[in-house]
Amino acid sequence: MAKPISIEVWNPSGKYRVVSTKSMPGTRWIRLLADNDCRLEGESIHSLLQICTETKTILSVDDILALIGDRCDGVIGQVQLTEEWGEVLFSALKRAGGTAFSNMAVGYNNVDVEAANRNGIAVGNTPGVLTETTAELAASLSLAAARRIVEADQFMRAGLYDGWLPHLFVGNLLKGQTVGVIGAGRIGSAYARMMIEGFKMNLIYYDLYQSTRLEKFVTAYGQFLKANGEQPVTWKRAATMEDVLREADVISLHPVLDKTTYHLINPERLAIMKKEAVLVNASRGPVIDEVALVEHLKANPMFRVGLDVFEDEPYMKPGLADMKNAVVVPHIASASKWTREGMATLAALNVLGKIKGYPVWGNPNLVEPFLKEDATPPAACPSIVNAKQLGRYYYVPLVNSYSLPS
Numbered sequence: 001m002a003k004p005i006s007i008e009v010w011n012p013s014g015k016y017r018v019v020s021t022k023s024m025p026g027t028r029w030i031r032l033l034a035d036n037d038c039r040l041e042g043e044s045i046h047s048l049l050q051i052c053t054e055t056k057t058i059l060s061v062d063d064i065l066a067l068i069g070d071r072c073d074g075v076i077g078q079v080q081l082t083e084e085w086g087e088v089l090f091s092a093l094k095r096a097g098g099t100a101f102s103n104m105a106v107g108y109n110n111v112d113v114e115a116a117n118r119n120g121i122a123v124g125n126t127p128g129v130l131t132e133t134t135a136e137l138a139a140s141l142s143l144a145a146a147r148r149i150v151e152a153d154q155f156m157r158a159g160l161y162d163g164w165l166p167h168l169f170v171g172n173l174l175k176g177q178t179v180g181v182i183g184a185g186r187i188g189s190a191y192a193r194m195m196i197e198g199f200k201m202n203l204i205y206y207d208l209y210q211s212t213r214l215e216k217f218v219t220a221y222g223q224f225l226k227a228n229g230e231q232p233v234t235w236k237r238a239a240t241m242e243d244v245l246r247e248a249d250v251i252s253l254h255p256v257l258d259k260t261t262y263h264l265i266n267p268e269r270l271a272i273m274k275k276e277a278v279l280v281n282a283s284r285g286p287v288i289d290e291v292a293l294v295e296h297l298k299a300n301p302m303f304r305v306g307l308d309v310f311e312d313e314p315y316m317k318p319g320l321a322d323m324k325n326a327v328v329v330p331h332i333a334s335a336s337k338w339t340r341e342g343m344a345t346l347a348a349l350n351v352l353g354k355i356k357g358y359p360v361w362g363n364p365n366l367v368e369p370f371l372k373e374d375a376t377p378p379a380a381c382p383s384i385v386n387a388k389q390l391g392r393y394y395y396v397p398l399v400n401s402y403s404l405p406s
């Protein structure tokens with residue numbers, strides 16, 4: 001039996017009990033859950049909110065079972081590897097009377113959605129609010145790796161700089177080079193635009209679906225540059241992932257993690273990349289075979305990587321930490337204050353909306369109406385990934401009209 005775990009309690013007399021497995025940034029999400037004065041069928045549904053305040057980062061299944069307890073209407077949980085949500089937890093939540101779970105994350109590869117469906121639990125996620133923040137971190141890693149920023153910083157701090165030298169920390173110029181994006185969804189497209197607009201790179205991308213908006217953007221930006229007497233940028237949708245790996249100078253990975261993307265970067269694919277390429281991963285660690293990557297970094301000192309995520313997070317594979325041609329940061333891609341507060345709000349509203357019986361918002365890419373600090377959020381769950389399987393109906397938002405139609 002797990003030891004009792006420490007919690008912070010808000011609104012002890014609340015009718016519904018919601019648990020958050022972590023303290024989250026901001027206070028709006030707490031106000032929305034614990035202080036809201038919304039009524040369901042004339043009845044106030046202030047929630048009792050319990051926030052886990054354990055100092056250990058990774059909770060065990062037993063810890064989460066203890067948090068769920070005998071009565072729990074909904075849970076806000078956390079992302080990849082810090083929590084695995086499967087049959088054991090979803091059936092316990094169902095037994096406790098619960099119907100709602102939300103990750104505070106857009107990725108939900110830590111969630112067994114089939115198990116949630118079997119137990120009738122809605123699974124929420126937090127798309128959109130983290131698109132630009134995550135893309136900015138991928139762009140930062142691209143620059144840091146291409147221009148050897150971390151190596152140079154360490155050199156400076158070690159007191160090794162004794163004057164300008166022509167060969168000191170020579171890296172890669174981005175302008176006019178080719179940026180490759182694998183997974184050109186929300187974040188991949190935002191990253192591509194940053195690299196194209198910011199550094200005038202050409203684009204090659206691979207995705208299962210065509211990204212017409214991205215293609216149109218690059219075409220229009222190319223025309224603008226041309227009209228201004230500059231070299232236009234170009235785009236290409238690759239027929240295979242290998243085409244991207246062969247052609248691009250900087251490659252950033254932004255697909256979901258599933259069976260089709262597990263070890264998408266493997267020894268064979270590393271071998272076809274340019275010797276001086278930069279590879280960035282701010283998607284999920286297992287998208288790269290990290291053992292193979294370490295070997296590749298050792299054999300190719302001019303090949304560089306920028307990694308936000310790791311195969312065995314929070315650990316790195318042996319040897320990675322010693323590689324000067326790797327820039328490594330601890331899964332902070334969505335870590336801007338606005339974004340993290342917004343993610344907390346969306347996760348809370350997913351759980352609250354399900355408890356209230358609200359429909360699901362029709363466009364998970366249009367989440368701004370939920371994020372206006374002082375406004376009442378729309379009467380909808382911002383994003384429920386298994387809405388269709390649970391037979392929830394969609395509410396397609398109308399321009400300037402965000403409340404539930406009567």
Ligand SMILES: NC(=O)c1ccc[n+]([C@@H]2O[C@H](COP(=O)([O-])OP(=O)(O)OC[C@H]3O[C@@H](n4cnc5c(N)ncnc54)[C@H](O)[C@@H]3O)[C@@H](O)[C@H]2O)c1
Nearest residue numbers: 107134183184185186187207208255256260282283333334
């Ligand atoms: N490091 C972080 O902190 C962080 C932050 C946010 C998101 N993420 C990760 O980024 C992922 C993408 O987020 P998003 O909001 O852009 O999602 P998205 O659904 O908009 O984009 C994912 C894209 O991957 C594509 N894809 C799926 N399978 C593919 C395959 N086999 N080959 C190529 N492309 C494939 C999809 O078609 C889609 O366009 C999330 O699932 C999450 O795992 C990480």
Ligand SMILES: O=C(O)[C@H](O)CO
Nearest residue numbers: 079104105106107334
């Ligand atoms: O999927 C996500 O949202 C990240 O991993 C955390 O921001």
